[in-house]
Amino acid sequence: MTPEPVEQRRVVVLISGSGSNLAALIEAQSHDRLGGEIVAVISNEPAAFGLKRAHEAGIEAVALPHREYESREAYDGALIKVIERHEPDLIVLAGFMRILTPRFVQRFMGRMLNIHPSLLPAYQGLHTHARALADGVDVHGCSVHFVTEELDGGPVVLQAECRVEQGDSEERLKEKVHAREHLIYPIAVQWFLEGRLKYAAERATMDGHPLPAHGMRLSHDDAEAELGDESDEADQ
Ligand code: GRF
Numbered sequence: 566m567t568p569e570p571v572e573q574r575r576v577v578v579l580i581s582g583s584g585s586n587l588a589a590l591i592e593a594q595s596h597d598r599l600g601g602e603i604v605a606v607i608s609n610e611p612a613a614f615g616l617k618r619a620h621e622a623g624i625e626a627v628a629l630p631h632r633e634y635e636s637r638e639a640y641d642g643a644l645i646k647v648i649e650r651h652e653p654d655l656i657v658l659a660g661f662m663r664i665l666t667p668r669f670v671q672r673f674m675g676r677m678l679n680i681h682p683s684l685l686p687a688y689q690g691l692h693t694h695a696r697a698l699a700d701g702v703d704v705h706g707c708s709v710h711f712v713t714e715e716l717d718g719g720p721v722v723l724q725a726e727c728r729v730e731q732g733d734s735e736e737r738l739k740e741k742v743h744a745r746e747h748l749i750y751p752i753a754v755q756w757f758l759e760g761r762l763k764y765a766a767e768r769a770t771m772d773g774h775p776l777p778a779h780g781m782r783l784s785h786d787d788a789e790a791e792l793g794d795e796s797d798e799a800d801q
Contacts, residue, residue, distance in 0.1 A: 574601030574758040577653040579644075579661035580608045585743060586659040586750050588592060588682055591622045593751035600758030605651045607644070609663055616661065625651075631663065640642020641669040648673075655757055658712065659750070670714050675764035677684060677712040678757065679749050682742050683781070684724050685706060689717035694738045704785065707746045709753040711764045720769040721780035723753045728785045737787050745788050 576599070578587050587606060593599040600667070606619035611628035619626035629647055634640035645668075648656060658679040671700035672720070683693040685708040696703040706726040713719035725745035729738060761772050769776045 569643060572801065574654045575604045575652055575757070576601050576655050576657055576754065577608050577648050577658045577801050578603055578606045578619075578659050580606060580613055580615040581610045581662040582613050582615060582660050584618050586661065586701055587615045588618050590657065590659070590751055590754060591618065591624070593755070595622075598755060600755040601654065603622050605647075607647060609640075609644075609661070610750050614621070615660070616711055620762065629696065637664070637666055640667070641666040642799035645669060650684055655754065657750075657754060665712070667714050670712060674713070675711065676757075678709055678722070678753060679712050679717070679719070680746050681708050681710065682739070682746065683757045684726065685710060685717060687719050696741065698733065698735060698738060703729055705742065707742050708780065709749055710780070711769055713767075720764065720767065721778065721779045722756070722771075722776065723770050724779055724785070725749045725783040725788045726785045743793055745783075748791055749783065775791065791798065 578586055578590065590599060590603060594603060603624050605625040605627055606615060607627045607629055608616050609629060609631040611630050616626040616628060627647060629644060631640045636644060654676065656673050656677040658677065684704070684706040688696050692706065694705070704726050706723050706724055708724045710717070710721045711719040725748060727738070727741045727745055753762065756771065763770045769780060770783070
């Protein structure tokens with residue numbers, strides 16, 4: 566008797582640009598380390614390189630240009646429809662450079678993750694690396710968090726630290742943080758799809774226990790050890 570096929574958990578990824586985080590998620594999926602399947606990638610920028618990455622990986626790649634809609638509400642309404650057609654268990658924002666309407670956030674509350682290039686709550690918003698350098702911080706990094714109506718303000722799930730070294734340029738720091746993003750995002754997605762990570766009562770929980778405010782955190786040294794000497798393929 567052939568066993569019943571196991572229903573895959575479904576992921577929709579939203580992007581606006583290069584999609585190097587998307588590439589890391591695709592890579593994890595190809596090694597059965599994602600806990601589910603990316604069923605569609607949607608970009609508000611038709612020229613986003615990430616759409617090409619999706620297409621090459623055999624994933625449905627959808628361009629939904631925001632410029633064709635007269636308001637943010639109209640665009641988000643259309644986006645909800647496209648997303649729902651794919652019946653996702655999880656929506657993953659991977660460099661989706663749009664402010665989301667409350668209606669959109671409410672629709673997917675508790676099943677939408679974002680990655681942000683700072684150790685939240687530090688440096689919400691844009692230009693995080695330049696701001697960290699200007700402040701002369703010793704430690705910077707990235708965070709995966711649940712999306713709520715507060716921009717970059719939802720409960721943090723997982724962070725990776727990155728030491729800021731003497732002479733680091735904005736570009737160098739961005740590279741180091743990006744490598745960490747590619748490390749932690751697939752892990753957080755897998756936790757969610759396996760049912761270990763949940764959003765409940767405005768908090769993130771892991772295996773039924775509330776996570777601390779900064780989520781779980783990978784130290785600089787642990788991140789370096791994980792990254793090893795391998796070049797960061799997803800960044801290419
Ligand atoms: C990343 O730095 C991510 O933290 C931020 O947008 C950037 C997306 O990069 N939200 P990529 O398109 O995945 O390369």
